[in-house]
Amino acid sequence: MELKMRVVSLDIPKDANIIIGQTHFIKSVEDIYEAVVNTNPNMKFGLAFCEASGACLIRTDGNDEKLVEIAAKNAMDLGAGHTFVLLIKEGYPINILNALKNVPEICHIVAATANPLQVVVAETSQGRGILGVIDGASPKGVEDQAGKDWRYDFLRKIGYKK
Numbered sequence: 483m484e485l486k487m488r489v490v491s492l493d494i495p496k497d498a499n500i501i502i503g504q505t506h507f508i509k510s511v512e513d514i515y516e517a518v519v520n521t522n523p524n525m526k527f528g529l530a531f532c533e534a535s536g537a538c539l540i541r542t543d544g545n546d547e548k549l550v551e552i553a554a555k556n557a558m559d560l561g562a563g564h565t566f567v568l569l570i571k572e573g574y575p576i577n578i579l580n581a582l583k584n585v586p587e588i589c590h591i592v593a594a595t596a597n598p599l600q601v602v603v604a605e606t607s608q609g610r611g612i613l614g615v616i617d618g619a620s621p622k623g624v625e626d627q628a629g630k631d632w633r634y635d636f637l638r639k640i641g642y643k644k
Contacts (some may be wrong), residue, residue, distance in 0.1 A: 486605045490596075492556045492567075497574050498549065500556070500599060501568040501582065503591040504612070508533060509640070510566060510587040511541045517581040518570070519545075525573035529552040534563030534609070546571065562600060562610040576642075585637070593617055 487627070494500045498532025505514075511531050519525050531541045540557045544550040547571040556567045568587075570578070575594035582588055593599060597618030604613050637643040 530557035
């Protein structure tokens, strides 16, 4: 059996975040949709799910057609069975990750970011799977007191700490 590896760079629109995970059932599309709208009904999103058996289609849903289109393209580029790609705007992953983790079909979340994202994909004669991700850039050093002060102020400025 031959194993090929490749890196897939994903398209993340401006002002959007991406969440990638593995799930195990076609029902996931509707359950992920409900998790998003029940947590933040104002969030714009597009969802794509790589079906791993039967017709092996990319199943899609969402409330923003452009995000649905880009999520489907990202899912097709990944081509990894039982993988979902969720693009969101007008909200952040922190707003919905717990709701997603409570979706019974979701096995795990692989990434949740607005950074440039590359996914390491393995391919065999059976199909493809995600080995891991490269999220953003490598560290350039350790924060000093000015960096700590910036982080502290930033979290309060965007409303995540008081």
